[in-house]
Amino acid sequence: MSHKRIPKRKAAIAVGGVAALGAAALLLPHANASQTDAKGAAPKTLKSADASNLASLLASQLGDAFGGAYWDASKQQVIVNVVGNNSNVVNTVEKAGAVPRSVNNSLSALKTAAKTLKSDATVPGTAWSIDPKTNQVQVTADSTVTGAKWAKLTSTVDSLGSGVATVKKSAGTFKTFVSGGDAIFAQANGGGVRCSLGFNVTASDGAPAFLTAGHCGVAAKQWSDSQNGQPIATVDQATFPGAGDFSLVKYDDPATKTVSEVNEGNGKTVQITQAADATVGQQVLRMGSTTGLHDGSVTGLDATVNFQSETVPGGVDTVTGLIQTNVCAEAGDSGGSLFTADGSAIGLTSGGSGDCTAGGETFFQPVTAALQATGATLGAGGAAGGAAGAGGASAAATDPAATDPAATDPAATDPAATGPAATDPAATDPAATDPAATDPAATDPAAGGQSGTGSGQPSTGMNAGSGLVTSTP
Numbered sequence: 001m002s003h004k005r006i007p008k009r010k011a012a013i014a015v016g017g018v019a020a021l022g023a024a025a026l027l028l029p030h031a032n033a034s035q036t037d038a039k040g041a042a043p044k045t046l047k048s049a050d051a052s053n054l055a056s057l058l059a060s061q062l063g064d065a066f067g068g069a070y071w072d073a074s075k076q077q078v079i080v081n082v083v084g085n086n087s088n089v090v091n092t093v094e095k096a097g098a099v100p101r102s103v104n105n106s107l108s109a110l111k112t113a114a115k116t117l118k119s120d121a122t123v124p125g126t127a128w129s130i131d132p133k134t135n136q137v138q139v140t141a142d143s144t145v146t147g148a149k150w151a152k153l154t155s156t157v158d159s160l161g162s163g164v165a166t167v168k169k170s171a172g173t174f175k176t177f178v179s180g181g182d183a184i185f186a187q188a189n190g191g192g193v194r195c196s197l198g199f200n201v202t203a204s205d206g207a208p209a210f211l212t213a214g215h216c217g218v219a220a221k222q223w224s225d226s227q228n229g230q231p232i233a234t235v236d237q238a239t240f241p242g243a244g245d246f247s248l249v250k251y252d253d254p255a256t257k258t259v260s261e262v263n264e265g266n267g268k269t270v271q272i273t274q275a276a277d278a279t280v281g282q283q284v285l286r287m288g289s290t291t292g293l294h295d296g297s298v299t300g301l302d303a304t305v306n307f308q309s310e311t312v313p314g315g316v317d318t319v320t321g322l323i324q325t326n327v328c329a330e331a332g333d334s335g336g337s338l339f340t341a342d343g344s345a346i347g348l349t350s351g352g353s354g355d356c357t358a359g360g361e362t363f364f365q366p367v368t369a370a371l372q373a374t375g376a377t378l379g380a381g382g383a384a385g386g387a388a389g390a391g392g393a394s395a396a397a398t399d400p401a402a403t404d405p406a407a408t409d410p411a412a413t414d415p416a417a418t419g420p421a422a423t424d425p426a427a428t429d430p431a432a433t434d435p436a437a438t439d440p441a442a443t444d445p446a447a448g449g450q451s452g453t454g455s456g457q458p459s460t461g462m463n464a465g466s467g468l469v470t471s472t473p
Contacts, residue, residue: 043077044097048282049344051078055279058096059107065089067103068110068132070280073297078279081107081135103135104163113137113160114304121156123149124308124316125174127363128165129300129324132280137165138300138324140361142173142353144308172353172360174307176215176245177334193219196289196336198348199272199367200258201248203236204375208258209250211370212335213348214240217247232256237374241307241317245350246370247335260379262337264293275367275378276344278323284346286325288333291356296327305363307351322363323347328356338364345378 046054048071055069058080067081080093081103093100110130114137117128125142139157141150157165195216203209210233217238222231231252238247251258261269264287278284282298303322309315323338329349338347347364354360371378 042097043075043094043099045076046071046078046097047076047342048073048279049274049276049340049342051279051282052277054078054096054098055080056277058093058098061092061096062089064106064108066107067105067135068107068130068280069098070132071282072099073281073283079132081132105135110135110137110164111302113164114302116160117156117165118304118318120159121153122306122316122318123153124306124314125149126153127174127303127305127324127361129303129322131300134166136163139165139167140170140353141167142170144173145169170353170361171358172355174305174351174353175331176213176307176351177329177331177349177362194332195219195334196332196349198335198337199345199378200260201371201374201376201378203248203250207250207254208256209233209236209248209376210258211348211367211374211376212247212249213350213365214238214245214247215350216335217249223249239373241319244321244369244373245319245365246348246373248370248374248376258379262287262339270339270341271343272339272345272378273343274345275371276340276346277368278346278364278366282340282346284325284327284338284340286327286329286333286336286338286349286362288329288336288349290330290332291328294328294356296325298323298325299361300324303363305351319350319363321366321369322350323366325362325364326359327362328354328359329362330355338367 044054051069051071055078058069059066062080062082065083065086067083069078069080071077072079078098079101080098082089082093082100083103083106085102090100107130114128114130117137117139123141123145125144126139128137128139131138137160139153141153145153154167157167193216195212198211198213200208200210217235218240221235223233223235224231233249233251236248236250239245240247260272262272262285263269264285270285278298278301280298280301283295284298285293285295287293301323302320303324304318304320305322307317307319309317323346325338327338329352333349334351336349337345338349339345345367347366348370350363350365352360352362354362367378370376
């Protein structure tokens with residue numbers, strides 16, 4: 001993977017690229033009902049980044065008649081699920097430029113079903129999210145959910161009633177994607193931890209910083225840009241498990257110069273200009289230092305994932321508020337960038353199941369929620385940072401979910417977040433102790449040349465997929 005030098009001033013690692021879990025624009029449910037013919041204004045043709053704003057607007061106007069919404073990528077239209085036969089509701093949807101679609105379940109009913117699952121079926125190896133295309137809660141169980149656990153899960157789903165939720169099996173196991181990433185290591189609990197930088201940001205105090213996964217931030221405090229280099233950044237905030245999976249890490253040198261872009265490989269980069277909420281059906285890209293560039297689509301929002309705890313025998317690390325996708329990811333992709341081709345920052349890789357050979361599910365931390373919780377703005381400040389920051393603020397301002405308590409959960413700044421969780425599964429991942437085995441870049445002299453050695457020479461910024469090396473004091 002190429003590295004980009006930024007001369008004269010100490011430079012930060014450019015936006016990292018790894019499979020990546022804030023509040024999404026809204027929960028947009030999948031349904032099997034027929035689509036209503038629009039008789040009002042012609043449906044608008046929109047970019048996926050604009051779809052969430054329109055859906056959020058209609059959600060606030062329709063109330064209990066709103067059944068979620070999603071983006072039809074083939075037609076570039078917003079499909080809005082409508083409960084009931086109120087012609088005024090249909091007219092409101094059509095006049096707004098969306099396509100109404102009759103469904104049985106309201107969004108509020110699906111949210112209630114998700115709460116029941118959380119209270120009655122929080123089983124390690126399970127996950128669920130609201131899918132507007134099926135107008136149901138989609139429940140996934142990994143290969144560890146068998147016997148009594150499977151019976152408990154399926155009986156809870158059945159209790160929700162017909163057509164409210166469905167269950168499917170995943171061949172893999174849900175885990176955080178730590179280790180194997182490109183040059184982002186930690187030494188913690190006797191083993192190596194590897195993650196990737198997500199997006200460069202400006203902290204609320206004006207300091208240069210970046211976002212990465214929360215389970216990376218609780219695993220180690222100090223980070224470096226090469227395996228054996230001196231630390232160049234320190235974790236300021238970290239949330240995992242709980243209401244999200246994100247960390248804000250500040251560069252130690254306040255003069256660090258950052259860039260807001262993602263490297264797609266082969267010398268190509270995407271300028272990141274704004275943070276945006278995800279929409280079901282949206283086409284997204286994930287740049288992974290382990291697996292390279294992969295694409296796919298958003299399949300669910302406000303996902304809850306019950307990771308098997310690797311620090312508490314039989315325990316569960318539950319993370320809420322995530323984006324579910326069909327984009328693949330593997331170990332080492334944690335913390336990296338989920339983005340769109342036109343430059344919107346969408347998420348940070350959290351975890352999932354499967355791999356990039358057989359496929360699977362991957363969950364991401366919404367960037368908008370991470371920015372809101374940490375008080376950071378996307379980009380390096382100034383003109384570029386202002387534009388990017390405005391994108392994130394705008395998304396939050398039009399998103400009812402942005403005021404969800406989960407997005408501003410006190411756990412985001414709870415000291416406990418850096419307590420027991422500091423023994424995150426990442427620290428015990430066997431693969432994490434041999435980065436070279438899963439990442440050619442780990443032994444690439446070019447990558448080593450990027451390290452901050454304290455020699456007085458200007459350090460260089462690395463593009464997406466590049467990472468930081470962490471070391472504990």
